[in-house]
Amino acid sequence: MARWEGNARGRLERAALDLFREQGYDGTTVAQIARRANLTERSFYRWFTDKREVLFADDELEARYLAVIEAAPAGLGALPTLLAAFATTPEVLRPREFVIERAAAIAASPPLQERELIKMVTLSQKLVAALVRRGYDDQTAYLAAALGSTILRLAVHRWALGDDADFADLLAAARQDLVDVAGPAAG
Amino acid sequence: MARWEGNARGRLERAALDLFREQGYDGTTVAQIARRANLTERSFYRWFTDKREVLFADDELEARYLAVIEAAPAGLGALPTLLAAFATTPEVLRPREFVIERAAAIAASPPLQERELIKMVTLSQKLVAALVRRGYDDQTAYLAAALGSTILRLAVHRWALGDDADFADLLAAARQDLVDVAGPAAG
DNA sequence: GTGAGTGACGACAGGATCTGTCGTCACTCG
């Protein structure tokens, strides 16, 4: 009864990450990933549109961000709204080692870096749209999303490196650091 | 004497762009591109590492930017140095219709968008490195490159849309627009 | 000139990615 073991998607993700670490992205085939997950290559493509997507298909994060932005109290600024949404990040990005391994695999593979970039951009665009729906003007939304994305990346980086502070505090610290850098350099 | 017609690379680029416009990126095969250029599929891969690269392999722009940065007069600010480098852009991006068609093809194809994103990022990284070699500190270089890339994108966009002003003026105008937006919104 | 590189190219083979299609098996629900 190898069939219907349940959680096929998760098994594929786990197998893919392990194999990417062992053999690199280019060195592992979709057939290998599927075999390790007790599935066929064809089933892999039922769950993921392509080989890269197995490391990026998680859209729970995005859904959460958008939900928080939607429910944010009126009168809150654009950037604080984003940071409130981002504060929920560690609830989804678990366990931490998974995130670290994933980051290492991406850093080692240009194709995966391409995919990550476009995911970042599309997320940023959705954040802009969500802010506009909340009543902010286009430019404010765009700037907040650009700044917010940078803050988020910085905070996730520190969190993955082992900083155990509350994630909201990490976000606030990253924001402050950016302001410190941008302020004096603006001349 | 179909062989050795000369400029094989250019013929492939031209054929690829035409076919992408006619049939879309996904709808055209490498074999079709090669055939229209009077070459074989194998020769395509001698000139370009993969199918996407046929629209991005031009690194003359990058070489020019880096050369200008290298030769910039001492004492010039980081951002003005970048803008001076960017001013040479239209000498390479010709003819304009080619740029427009290329932009349309990219906008219509997610795979090409991915490639363009990573090209942008790597260019930005090289600009940072070049500025650091010129003596700027890391953060100044990073911020200047980030801002400069945005200005460049904006100016190229307007230029492609038909704005016939001197490109250096387009860059200056884009810079001013960004400052206008960023200033009031900084609160 | 003529023979040894050298580089662009064609021809061929083959592995990997991704898609279409169909039949099967477990599960659900009326």
Next chain:
DNA sequence: CGAGTGACGACAGATCCTGTCGTCACTCAC
């Protein structure tokens, strides 16, 4: 208990990309 329904395997096939080898035009030293 029979009709969906969805996950899955099996198979075929187009396309992408790489390795390898032989050929042709050109160059350059002798």
